[in-house]
Amino acid sequence: MSMHHKLSLIYYVLLDFDTVEGQASLSETFASASSMPQKYEIFMKGLWYMDGLEFSTALEYVAHPSLVSDFADDIIIALVQNASDGDYDLALSYFHTVQPVLKTSKALELIFGAMAQTNVTEALLYSRTHPDHTREQLFRQLIAETLGNKSEQEGELAFLPFDSIEEAWFEEYLSTGDGRNLKKAKDTILVRKIASDRFGEIRTQRTSSQWGPVLEGIKSGIEGQLE
Template sequence: MSYWADFDNIFSFNKKYHYESKTVELIVSNRRVLDNQLFADRLLGLLGIKGVTKVYPPKTNSDLRSLVDQIVSSEFDIHHKQALIYYILKDCRNAQGAAAQFANSCHFPEKYRLFIEGVWHMDRLDFRGAIEYLAEPSLIPTFPDEILYTLTLPHIPKHDDSLAIAYYLTAAPPLATEKVQRAYFETLARSGVTEAFFFTRKYDEFHRHSFFVQLIEFVLKTSPGQTRSKRAMELVGLPLDEDEEAWFQESLLRGAASHFPGAKDTLMMRCFATGKMDALAAELETLGGKKVEGLNWDDLRESVRSSGATPAQ
């Protein structure tokens, strides 16, 4: 057996070592926060280890020995095995330096170390610290969509949309599933409606339409207030092409967005903002609403028509 694969050599600082109860509790708690799957779980799964949530975190020295044995006896290449051992040594809070010593003794490649540092910090919910490693240009992205999706989760502690955007710009995740696409696009929309709109134009017609409709729904489901007003004004002022204009009307009149409060108001605002009064669909003719400071849409529409004025562009 290689020196690096022997448990007593790996844990020479304490051959009877076992995880502290606080460490076990923290790992289990963080797993729940991360939709019941740690990045450690994914790595162990790649090695073919079954029932990862039962074997990690190990609670006793015997459990730890069994886990290490499963790792070193797996059929994956040496560096993948060493990566998992390095991760486990990072868990050893009362054995600082053990992970670094292990990496030096087995000449662990730096790109693997950076990646493990990154996902270890992800599993510890230290996302800013994780990005410092995972955004390293020399890394070959591993689990890029999973990392990006985790960074978009609004319920994670100290959630910061800028971290997800920074990771996307650095690692260029493929956004291979609809779940990841929608999660990242909503992150972009929170950052700015206009920026999200131009992002849609990078994609084919199918995805472009899907993103555009999501953007409309995102704005309409924003809670009433200054933020919603600002987003709505950005939305109605977007430089839409012919297809996008058609999608805009269809979504607000007959699509899923039509069920949100303010859907027809938004379409009316678009018509006024662009000066295309003739584009008002028949469905809008019934739009009135309560008066605000003595004015409603009926008043405004008739005023514009009777005066022949054209709203400002």
């Protein structure tokens, strides 16, 4: 362990004593006396606030531009897992500010899930920045997160600007893949076909009763054109 790391640990412990009312800032005194680099001070204070579950304050430190993103995965995991009521603003703010290259699949899965439940368009565009195999996995996660978690974004899913590859993934996942058992799988495929003007493909489409009148109207219109 380097000297700077040892100093950082001592500084972290001293932060607890700074909370004593009327107590001089022992941590600041120590940091100054030991010539501790400021970036270590900033980072340790951020971790200290995170450990105290003061995530909003912690973000002011851990997202500081002087810091490298070596611990970005751990920070993202903590922020996403501790988000309350599906509010991922802090995790996404950290991610967009630091723009880290994530090293673990867990961190990637969690931050992408946060994106998918917050802004499906942003999640789709982010998935496209990855190699094909990872991109396909993220795309499937996008659908599962949006439809499976009763996300407010589910109404937008069928209207996203998919390319031809994503279009094939979308239909395969919801018709024959793992997503076929999602509650709104068939309805989402139907809406996608309507939104894409693929009316000829829905003549034999089965869907929930709420779409029955719409489907019958489309079928009647198609049959009328064929007569």
